[in-house]
Amino acid sequence: MSQARIAGTGSYLPRRVMTNAELECLVDTSDEWILERTGIAQRHIAADGETCADLAEQAARAAMAAAGPDNGSIDLVIVATSTPEHVFPSTACRLVERLGLPGGVIAFDVAAACSGFVYALDIANRFIRTGGAHRALVIGAEVFSRILDWSDRSTCVLFGDGSGAVVLEASDQAGILSTHLHADGRQTSLLNVPWGVGQGYEALEAERGTVSMRGNEVFRVAVRTLGGLVDETxxxxxxxxxxxxWLVPHQANIRIMDATARKLGLPAERMVSTVARHGNTSAASIPLALDEAVRDGRIQRGELLLLEAFGAGFTWGSALIRY
Incomplete structure (x- = not known):
């Protein structure tokens, strides 16, 4: 079977930057408290009318440019998102049109919350290794600001918007060495958006759904679960x-990230951290961080990368990659 190798990376962040000082004007919080508890100093917020597909398209174009001129051979598009442009068609199908890809490609979205990009990477890897696809565009894109309650200081300080992407291609060189995915739906009440079309028309009209999170409990489960995931991988x-x-973790909270780095025995400079500037961009956070570290020269070809994430569901997963 072929290997799935990363041929190019890309990312996109909305222009608007929201600092912690701005949040101090919205809710009872402080820059000092947010930094100490989360490591976040600012986050990017999508403009009015700027959709998940808009963000995903920009990251996709950057990844395709980095991968080289053979983009006409892309035959699989997967978008990981919890904030799609429409219920249907999928954001991935929208991108097929926007990017001018040929009809007949495989395209679909994956919803696994903050673990979504790792899930999507796993799926694309399996397609390539079994011959079902030869060049895949895998994207994490979120406009999480649209599902936040800006009066809830426990959640609105955490999240931001953005998109990251990779192009995977079939190769005889080692690429994705292994992936490990898991889920447990027994604790959905700890982190969710308790709203959706299943609740009926009247409920949809009554209010817009927003993130609900019991942060301390989620933190404890995440640290314990990610520690076990490192050992498994x-x-x-x-x-x-x-x-x-290199550790390229989901950028949820600097304390969770540091705990995983300690589990690996990695020094801080060997963990890619963008959480201070991006906040938690959910499924977009890992490819955003990966692209930054590739483009600034920190990550070099041949190095061994561990990607890991934990999200609502609960879902969690890892990918070990020879870049």
Whole structure:
């Protein structure tokens, strides 16, 4: 079977930047409190009328340009998002049209909250390794600001908007070495958007759904779960902690990220961290961080990367990649 190798990365952030100082004017919070508890100093917010598909398109074009001129061969598009432009058609189908890709490609969205990009990467990897696709565009894109209650200080300080993408291609070189996905729906009440079309027309008209989160409980589960995920990934590949060159974690909270880095025994400079400037961009956070570290030269070809995420569902997953 072919290997799935990352051929190019890309990302996009909306122009508007919202600082912690702005949030101090909206809710009872402070820049000091937000920084201490989350590591977030600012986040990007999509403009009025700027949709998930708009953000995804920009990241996709950047990844396609980085991957090289053979973009006509893209035959699979997967978008990971919890904030799609429409219920249907999928954001991925919208991108097929926008990017001028040929009809007949495979295109669909994946909804796995903050773990969505890792889930989508796993799916694309399986398509390529089994010959179902040869070049895949995998995108994480979110306009999370649209599902926030801006009077809820426990959630509105955390999230931002953005998009990141990779082009995967079939190769005889080692690429995605392993992926590990999990879910547990027994604790959905800890983190969710308790609203949707299943509640009927009147409920939809009554209010717009927003994020509900019991942060302290989510934090405890995330730290414990990600620790076990690191062990699982290393064991599956016969590796020691010191073998990993870079940790590229979901950018949820600096304390969760630091705990995972300590589990690996990695120094802080070997963890890609964008949370201070991006906040939590859900499914977009890992490809955003990956693209930044590739483009500024930190991540080099041949290095071993560990991507990991934890999100609502609960869902969690990892990917070990030879970049």
């Amino acid at each position: 290393l064991k599956a590949n016969g590796l020691e902690r010191g073998d990993v060159d």
